Amino acid sequence: MSKSLGKAWEIIRAHEKYRSKTLNLIPSENILSLKALKALSTDLAGRYALRPEFYAGTRYIHELWNYAEEITRKLFKVDYVLLEPLSGHVAAILVSHTFAKNRRIVTLPSEYGGYPGYEKIKIPDLVGAELVELPVSKEYFTPLIEEGIRVIEEYKPELVVLGGSMILFPHPVREFSDIVHRYGGILAYDASHVLGLIAGGVFQDPIREGADIVYASTHKTFPGPQGAVILTNDPEVYKKLSENIYHKIVDNIHLNRLAAYAVTVEEMLKYGQTYAKKVIENAKHLASSLDSLGIHLKARDKGYTESHQIILDIPDDEARIKVRNRLEECGIIADAGVRFGTNEVTRRGMGKREMEKIAKLIHRALEGEDPKKVKREVQILMKKFSTVRFC
Ligand SMILES: Cc1ncc(COP(=O)(O)O)c(C=O)c1O
Numbered sequence: 295m296s297k298s299l300g301k302a303w304e305i306i307r308a309h310e311k312y313r314s315k316t317l318n319l320i321p322s323e324n325i326l327s328l329k330a331l332k333a334l335s336t337d338l339a340g341r342y343a344l345r346p347e348f349y350a351g352t353r354y355i356h357e358l359w360n361y362a363e364e365i366t367r368k369l370f371k372v373d374y375v376l377l378e379p380l381s382g383h384v385a386a387i388l389v390s391h392t393f394a395k396n397r398r399i400v401t402l403p404s405e406y407g408g409y410p411g412y413e414k415i416k417i418p419d420l421v422g423a424e425l426v427e428l429p430v431s432k433e434y435f436t437p438l439i440e441e442g443i444r445v446i447e448e449y450k451p452e453l454v455v456l457g458g459s460m461i462l463f464p465h466p467v468r469e470f471s472d473i474v475h476r477y478g479g480i481l482a483y484d485a486s487h488v489l490g491l492i493a494g495g496v497f498q499d500p501i502r503e504g505a506d507i508v509y510a511s512t513h514k515t516f517p518g519p520q521g522a523v524i525l526t527n528d529p530e531v532y533k534k535l536s537e538n539i540y541h542k543i544v545d546n547i548h549l550n551r552l553a554a555y556a557v558t559v560e561e562m563l564k565y566g567q568t569y570a571k572k573v574i575e576n577a578k579h580l581a582s583s584l585d586s587l588g589i590h591l592k593a594r595d596k597g598y599t600e601s602h603q604i605i606l607d608i609p610d611d612e613a614r615i616k617v618r619n620r621l622e623e624c625g626i627i628a629d630a631g632v633r634f635g636t637n638e639v640t641r642r643g644m645g646k647r648e649m650e651k652i653a654k655l656i657h658r659a660l661e662g663e664d665p666k667k668v669k670r671e672v673q674i675l676m677k678k679f680s681t682v683r684f685c
Contacts, residue, residue: 313627314676314680315625315672315673315676316622316625316626316627316672316676317625317626317627317639317652317655317672317675317676318627318638318639319626319627319628319634319635319636319638319639319652320627320628320629320635320638321487321514321515321602321603321629321633321634321635321637322459322486322487322511322513322514322629322635323513323514323635323637323638324490324513324514324515324516324517324518324637324638324641325517325638325641325642325682326517326518326519326554326558326682327517327557327558327561327682327685328682328685329557329561329685330518330519330554330555330557330558330561330685331554333519333550333553333554333556333557334519334550334551334553334554335550336550336553338355338358338549338550338552338553339549339550341355341549342546342549343355343356343359343546343547343549344540344545345359345540355549358549358552358553358556359377359549359552361556362377362552362555362556362559363375363377365556365559365560365563366523366525366559368563369493369559369562369563369566370492370493370501370508370525371501372501372508372525372526372527373526373527373529373532374525374526374527374528374529374531374532375523375524375525375526376523376524376532376535376536376539377521377522377523377547377552377555378539378540378543378544378547379509379521379522379523379524379539379543379544380521380522380544380547380548380551381511381520381521381522382484382486382509382510382511382522383411384522384543384544385509385510385511385522385523385524386409386411386412386417386455386484386509387417387420387421387543388509388524388535388538388539388542388543389453389455389482389507389509389524389535390417390418390420390421390423390453391421391538391542391543392534392535392537392538393452393453393480393482393534394418394421394423394451394452394453395421395422395423396421396422396423397423397424397451397452397453398423398424398425398426398449398450398451398452398453399412399417399418399423399424399425399426399451399452399453399454399455400425400426400427400428400445400446400449400451400453400454400455401425401427401428401454401455401456401458402427402428402430402435402437402455402456402458403427403428403430404459406430406431406432406435406460407430407435407436407458407459407460407461408427408428408455408458408459409455409457409458409459409484409486410459412425412455413425423453426445426449426451428441428442428445429441429442429445433592433593434462434463434592434593434596435458435460435461435462435463435592435593435605436462436463436464436465436466437456437465437466437470439466439469439470442466442469442470443469443470443473446470446473446474446479447473450477450479451474451479452479452480453479453480453482454470454474454479454480454481454482455482455483455484456470456481456482456483456484456500456505457483457484457485457486457487457488457500458484458487459486459487459631460603460605460631460633461487461488461601461603462592462593462596462598462599462600462601462603462604462605463593463596463599463600463601464497464498464600465483465498467481467483467498467500467503467504467505468503468504470504471503471504471505472504475504480506480507480531481504481505481506481507482505482506482507482508482509483500483505483507483508483509484509484510485500485508485509485510486509486510486511486514486522487511487514487515487601487602487603488510488514488515488601488602489510489511489512489514489515489516489523490514490515490516490517490562490566490569490570490573490602490637491515491570491573491574491601491602492508493516493562493566493570494562494566494567494568494569494570494571494573495566495567495570496567496570496571496574497570497574497600497601501525501526501527506526506528506531507524507525507526507528507531507535508524508525508526509522509523509524509525510522510523512555512558514635514637515570515573515601515602515635515637516558516562517558517561517562517569517637517641517684518554518555518557518558518559519550519551519554519555519558520551521548521551521552521555523555561684561685565684565685566684568684569640569641569683569684572640572645573602573636573637573640574599574600574601574602574636575646576636576639576640576644576645576646576649577598577599577601577602577603577604577634577635577636578597578598578599579646579649579650580604580634580636580649580652580653581597581598581599581604582598583649583650583652583653583654584604584653584656584657585598586653587653587654587657588657589606589653589656589657589660590606590607590608591604591605591606591607592604592605592606592607593605602635602636602637602640603633603634603635604633604634605631605632605633605634606632606633606634608632611630614630614631614632615630617632617660618630618632620659620660620665621656621659621660623659623665623669624655624658624659624663624665624668624669624672625665625668625669625672625673626652626655626656626659626668626672636649639652639679641682641683641684642679642680642681642682642683643679643681643683644679648675648679651675652675655668655671655672655675
């Protein structure tokens, strides 16, 4: 790298080189197509646009914004969409502020799959809401239906949030929605992790099952730029959320993000179903391959997963961090929850054979083989799968 490009570019290049040689199993990440990446570095990266129009020079921006909304409605078969929130977390704040300010939120505990942003001292305290946790299965990371219904009936929370950060199986949207609606509550579904699977029609369909709102990051199983989307069929819900956007949770909505997102929606309209189906197949296959090598996983008796994630059964935080660090020494990137996600490897075109290979590499890493040897094989694998597919 030439010195004239500066220190920042040196670091950027070093990062790109490093990540291109490592195998990414973080379920909250993905890779963008070249077209979507390019959209991030267009003139849009430095522009402003507001509704109603305030800035001149934005005729194409408004056309793009309307188009992005139109194809989002088409992809998710919904009447209303909001593309303004800059991230899943911001969308969660918007939904909580709109429907649960100084009221009550019921959701899953973060230890068993709920989004950590809903821990009491975080979003609930920020919007002055009381937090009540849903009873959950500690093996499957799903809400318990009868016990959950009892909690909802007792507390009558204004906002119930299903979905979450560790999600192996569909959540009981259908089972909870009637009860929530009976007393006038709102059922939201945080699809940050599974949005790409929902787009592909291979996971649950929360809106059709009775959720009032789906909100999600656009960069986990949905392989777009970092950002968020909110979906609803309810005009009142749409109106209330819209009233809390400008100069409350956002001003400029980052138009290069919007552009890259629109490109990704086009890709998902065309290839989303095949991609999403393959993501889940790969997750199941990676899980059974790891299991056959003696690595313990959650939800074994239920086939490990119906999503992109699998969760290693490791008893404590310290041990989980050790596993994450050991894997990184061997060129395999995971998080400290030790959840693995097959979204990125699938987008690179990997299939059953590679899942078996990855399971063996993980096993060898955890068995204490020389990290250099494992890393070398990871690099060979990554070299073969360096292009983005399904786009
Ligand atoms: C379930 C869930 N919701 C929200 C978020 C926050 O999303 P973002 O990183 O887009 O702000 C996350 C982050 O990983 C998540 O797992």
